[in-house]
Amino acid sequence: MSTPANKFLPNPKTIAIVGCPFSGGQPKLGVDKGPIRLVEAGLVNQLEGLGWKVNFDGHHQFESIAAENDPPIGILKNPRLVSRVCESVAQAVGGHAKNGQLPLTLGGDHSLAMGTISGTLDTYPDACVVWIDAHADINTPDTTDSGNIHGMPVSFLLGIGQKIPEFSWVKAALRPERLVYIGLRDIDAGEKRILKENKVKAFSMHEVDKYGIGKVVEMALDHVNPNRDLPIHLSFDVDALDPSVAPSTGTPVRGGLTFREGHYICEAVHETGLLVALDLMEVNPSLADAESVRQTVAVGCSLVRSALGETLL
Numbered sequence: 001m002s003t004p005a006n007k008f009l010p011n012p013k014t015i016a017i018v019g020c021p022f023s024g025g026q027p028k029l030g031v032d033k034g035p036i037r038l039v040e041a042g043l044v045n046q047l048e049g050l051g052w053k054v055n056f057d058g059h060h061q062f063e064s065i066a067a068e069n070d071p072p073i074g075i076l077k078n079p080r081l082v083s084r085v086c087e088s089v090a091q092a093v094g095g096h097a098k099n100g101q102l103p104l105t106l107g108g109d110h111s112l113a114m115g116t117i118s119g120t121l122d123t124y125p126d127a128c129v130v131w132i133d134a135h136a137d138i139n140t141p142d143t144t145d146s147g148n149i150h151g152m153p154v155s156f157l158l159g160i161g162q163k164i165p166e167f168s169w170v171k172a173a174l175r176p177e178r179l180v181y182i183g184l185r186d187i188d189a190g191e192k193r194i195l196k197e198n199k200v201k202a203f204s205m206h207e208v209d210k211y212g213i214g215k216v217v218e219m220a221l222d223h224v225n226p227n228r229d230l231p232i233h234l235s236f237d238v239d240a241l242d243p244s245v246a247p248s249t250g251t252p253v254r255g256g257l258t259f260r261e262g263h264y265i266c267e268a269v270h271e272t273g274l275l276v277a278l279d280l281m282e283v284n285p286s287l288a289d290a291e292s293v294r295q296t297v298a299v300g301c302s303l304v305r306s307a308l309g310e311t312l313l
């Protein structure tokens, strides 16, 4: 099978897998095993089967980055570690993108998107971000209740909130009008205010129920990519799916996307021919029974395949 045209990638179309066994942006062990399980499930072969050339030379090793002494900054946990890991992920993703490859980042927790999206914007400054999640991950150092940085990457990318010198490498390169959310249903009070103040477009599960997923994706793309000519970075947190579909994740929230709604989003993004980078985050193989883990890993692989060209017919 050959994949349809992509407006930004040269032939042979190549995926660079950036495996990120990292859990420092949140407190639950096991999310660092997500990328290992996704690759073990056969993801590389599956993508080759869709006609891609796939570069994967092992998962990133972040051990050497481990911060010697990493006390909280305010209530932010593991701040130096998260910052350094994300900086190295930004370099990896940016490097692959500059080489004309499509970086596929496997998380790991969603703090990593601070790195992936920085890398994308470094190469494609006009790129828009489609963020699929139960959560907005837009807390600032002042608004976070948890101190978990996986709840904060978007605020760093937008350059809002208190500046922390340890994160000074993050350019505020994302413009609010280039960001859209789908799937939200668990937003902190401070985040609601931030979304309003910055006029960030968000389609919660309420809008998915009201309009249906087809219309929601069309409206989302109309907002961030009205002429369908800008590169797209798709950042998919598996907890956007309903916990009955993807149970093995650290912060499940009921009332989520169905299996088909999640896949439809990926298929529709693929159809644009504009996808330049993809994240699949927050698969945690330690948080459920073996069958739930298998189900979540399988759904993760199939979301990735849909975004990269698998079709039903």
Ligand SMILES: NC(=[NH2+])NCCC[C@H](N)C(=O)O
Pocket (backbone or CB within 6 Å): 109, 110, 111, 135, 137, 139, 144, 145, 146, 147, 148, 150, 151, 152, 186, 188, 237, 239, 251, 282
């Ligand atoms: N990437 C995620 N799963 N994020 C969950 C964030 C939850 C909460 N809003 C927080 O700031 O801690």
Ligand SMILES: [Mn+2]
Pocket (backbone or CB within 6 Å): 133, 134, 135, 237, 239, 240, 251, 282
């Ligand atoms: Mn989430």
Ligand SMILES: [Mn+2]
Pocket (backbone or CB within 6 Å): 110, 133, 135, 137, 150, 237, 282
């Ligand atoms: Mn998230």
